[in-house]
Amino acid sequence: IFPPLLFPSLQEDTTLKTVFGNWTLFAKILRASLYGITSLHQEPCGGSKTNTRKWSFQQVMPGSIAWAAVIAIFLLLADTEFLGSGVGKSSTINYKDLFFQYKKLLITKWETKWIKNIMTNINHYVFGVAKLSTSMDPAGTEDFSEEINCAMLALDMETDSEE
Numbered sequence: 001i002f003p004p005l006l007f008p009s010l011q012e013d014t015t016l017k018t019v020f021g022n023w024t025l026f027a028k029i030l031r032a033s034l035y036g037i038t039s040l041h042q043e044p045c046g047g048s049k050t051n052t053r054k055w056s057f058q059q060v061m062p063g064s065i066a067w068a069a070v071i072a073i074f075l076l077l078a079d080t081e082f083l084g085s086g087v088g089k090s091s092t093i094n095y096k097d098l099f100f101q102y103k104k105l106l107i108t109k110w111e112t113k114w115i116k117n118i119m120t121n122i123n124h125y126v127f128g129v130a131k132l133s134t135s136m137d138p139a140g141t142e143d144f145s146e147e148i149n150c151a152m153l154a155l156d157m158e159t160d161s162e163e
Contacts (some may be wrong), residue, residue, distance in 0.1 A: 002019055005022060066106055070098050109155060
């Protein structure tokens with residue numbers, strides 16, 4: 001579930017303390033997806049046709065980091081497609097479940113210093129310094145992490161009682 005590409009220098013950390021530390025890879029995937037592949041070699045123009053503008057994308061969130069991580073894994077494996085179920089045709093990896101597990105981990109640890117640092121670095125790489133000053137204003141977003149943590153605990157208790 002945690003291949004070496006998720007870690008800094010592609011070195012797996014069995015303690016998992018540095019998971020998602022290979023943030024540059026995720027940032028490049030997001031930047032290419034949002035601004036086009038040429039944005040990896042030159043500054044994005046920010047034209048009206050970019051996915052950033054189409055989707056009003058202003059900062060990375062747990063889902064975007066999880067998506068970039070899963071895309072990186074998909075691109076490095078022999079799979080050429082995954083079915084509607086989210087399972088890789090050749091590898092039989094369940095990419096959909098992998099995405100949800102990564103997203104869950106990122107949501108629950110979103111306020112930690114490690115994940116905040118990763119998020120800041122990705123935002124800086126994708127959007128630049130000028131964009132960060134306006135997009136990172138916490139007053140413009142709601143923090144649902146406490147509610148999500150409560151729901152996850154409740155679901156964990158329900159699962160434990162069913163076994």
